[in-house]
Amino acid sequence: ALSLATIASAQVKPEDQIKFRKAGYSFMSWNMGKIKSNLEGTYDAAQVTAAANAIAGIANSGMGALFGAGTDKDVGSQKTRVKPELFQNMPEVGKLAGDFSGAANNLAKVAATGDAAAVKTAFGDLGKTCKACHDKFREE
Amino acid sequence: ALSLATIASAQVKPEDQIKFRKAGYSFMSWNMGKIKSNLEGTYDAAQVTAAANAIAGIANSGMGALFGAGTDKDVGSQKTRVKPELFQNMPEVGKLAGDFSGAANNLAKVAATGDAAAVKTAFGDLGKTCKACHDKFREE
Numbered sequence: 001a002l003s004l005a006t007i008a009s010a011q012v013k014p015e016d017q018i019k020f021r022k023a024g025y026s027f028m029s030w031n032m033g034k035i036k037s038n039l040e041g042t043y044d045a046a047q048v049t050a051a052a053n054a055i056a057g058i059a060n061s062g063m064g065a066l067f068g069a070g071t072d073k074d075v076g077s078q079k080t081r082v083k084p085e086l087f088q089n090m091p092e093v094g095k096l097a098g099d100f101s102g103a104a105n106n107l108a109k110v111a112a113t114g115d116a117a118a119v120k121t122a123f124g125d126l127g128k129t130c131k132a133c134h135d136k137f138r139e140e
Numbered sequence: 141a142l143s144l145a146t147i148a149s150a151q152v153k154p155e156d157q158i159k160f161r162k163a164g165y166s167f168m169s170w171n172m173g174k175i176k177s178n179l180e181g182t183y184d185a186a187q188v189t190a191a192a193n194a195i196a197g198i199a200n201s202g203m204g205a206l207f208g209a210g211t212d213k214d215v216g217s218q219k220t221r222v223k224p225e226l227f228q229n230m231p232e233v234g235k236l237a238g239d240f241s242g243a244a245n246n247l248a249k250v251a252a253t254g255d256a257a258a259v260k261t262a263f264g265d266l267g268k269t270c271k272a273c274h275d276k277f278r279e280e
Contacts, residue, residue, distance in 0.1 A: 011173070011177055012170070012173070016170075019166060020166060020167060020170040022163070023163040023164075023166040023167040023170075024163075024167045024170075026159060026160060026163040027160060027163040027167055027198065030152070030156075030160040030163075030164075030206075031201060033151070033152070034151075037151055047202065050200050050201050050202060051201060053196075053197045053200065053201075054197040054198055054200070054201040055197075056193075056197065057194040057195075057196065057197025057198065058167065058197065058198070060190050060194070061171060061191060061193075061194035062187065062190060062191075066170075
């Protein structure tokens with residue numbers, strides 16, 4: 001994984017790395033919002049499954065490569081809210097990222113069963129992994 | 141599909157719809173770039189599969205819901221490059237979007253086989269579906 005990250009980040013300018021990671025997180029949050037609406041209102045299993053698959057696809061895409069050298073502060077037109085601490089705590093970030101991918105894959109698996117109660121639990125578990133990273137490594 | 145689009149766009153402000161659709165396209169383009177690099181350099185089947193799955197997940201997530209009323213022009217902090225024509229040609233947009241999802245799903249299927257030559261063809265086919273929409277419905 002480290003070598004992939006190195007290769008992929010070498011090919012993308014720091015400014016674009018920040019843009020792409022914000023895009024990935026932002027698109028996931030839209031899909032989290034859809035799942036939340038389904039859990040609170042009428043449950044549409046197809047919409048939930050599609051949203052969970054989008055989140056899992058993004059979670060498994062190797063976003064670590066978008067935290068390369070020079071992306072610890074604003075670059076060009078791209079503002080970042082990453083805390084510089086992230087870059088000094090890579091083993092911990094790797095653990096949090098692993099928890100996150102695992103929870104995203106679990107949600108996708110559970111969504112495919114159409115069991116709304118189980119989705120609610122898996123969705124809550126995934127949300128905790130987003131929050132765990134934000135609490136430590138994202139500015140307010 | 142229309143009712144889903146209506147429900148989901150009703151829940152998301154026009155400004156955020158523009159933000160989320162740009163995020164989805166932007167994140168796909170990062171993954172397209174990774175696949176291109178793999179086809180031009182050393183081929184890493186796991187990275188290509190992950191990228192193709194991220195693209196397919198986004199392509200299947202119902203982005204049509206992000207082209208709701210009031211998103212045909214800049215809103216708040218969000219600039220848009222969509223052409224107003226998109227909103228007057230929904231059947232044609234639906235056809236292009238279907239071609240795009242089909243090509244994204246095909247690329248994900250082919251990527252899983254690890255056959256780089258077949259991925260090259262499927263990747264080219266997908267790229268044509270991006271371009272077909274941009275040529276008609278996105279400003280320069």
